[in-house]
Amino acid sequence: MTKPxxxxxxxxxxTRMGGGDKGLLPLGDGTxxxxxxxxxxxQVGAMALNANGDPSRFAELGLPVVPDSIDGFAGPLAGVLAGLDWAAAQGATHVVSVAADTPFFPRDLVDQLTQAAHDAHAPIxxxxxxxxxxxxxxxxxxxxxxxxxxxxLRAAIGDGLRKVVQWTERHGAAQAVFAPDPFDPFFNVNTPQDLTRAQSLLESAP
Structure with a gap:
């Protein structure tokens, strides 16, 4: 399979960061x-950012900004749907989603997810x-x-479903398991204290 x-x-x-765009907070030499x-x-082919509101605030990132197509705040499933629609328009067969506030996710994330889906013959x-x-x-x-x-997914969200796992379980989602090494690679920044910890982890990384 080509890169998703x-x-x-x-x-x-x-909300725990006081609102606004967490992703634009300073971290290391950038944000x-x-x-x-x-x-x-x-790890991927093309990339896009799922965000709502004025896309110009992300202009310097050089990525297309794809808003939710579902009215109201429907949570991460709405972002996944936006990514699926965008990827399909690019001619891609698959898209990988990552959270914008999780800066240490595995560098082999896509390889491991792809292998897990292949081994289980699963669409997710x-x-x-x-x-x-x-x-x-x-x-x-x-x-x-x-x-x-x-x-x-569009129909499920329209029916009021909001929890990612409730939908993925319907489709027999596979799982790629990552060991903490030396900390949880999916540590995410929710609070100012988390941002301070992320800076410390970045500075201590080899």
Whole structure:
């Protein structure tokens, strides 16, 4: 399979960060979003950003900005749907979604998701973190999605479904499990304290 396209989900409300665009907060030599872009770019073909409102605030990133097609705040599934529609328009068969506030996700995320979907003959594969006590903990905003599911997802959202896992379970989603090494690679920035920790992790990375 050729590289899937990539969609970065940046449509959250960032209430614990005081609102606004979390992705534009400074981190390292750039921003939270630029760190995510740098990590995703080698793993995918084309990339786009899912965000609502004035797209010009992301102009310097050089990515197409794809808004939700569902009215109101329908959560991450609306962002996945936007990514599916955008990828289908590009002629892609699959799209990988990642969260805009998770700067340390695995550098082999796409390879592992693709392998999991292939092995299970599944149209969806979700990432999971291996918790030593509770086992695999799903990370449902990090997934590989077959674009042929977009109309099914559109109908499900229209019927009021909002939880990612409720929909993916209908389609027998596969799972790619990642071990913490040395910390949870899906650690995400929700609060100012999380941003401080992310800066420390970035500075201590080899």
């Amino acid at each position: 396209d990539g969609i970065i989900l940046a449509g959250g409300l960032a 939270l979003l630029s760190q995510v872009i740098d990590r995703l770019a080698p 594969a979700l990432a999971a973190t291996l918790d030593p006590e509770r086992g695999p903990m799903r990370q449902p905003t990090f997934g590989l999605w077959d674009v042929s599911l977009r109309d099914d």
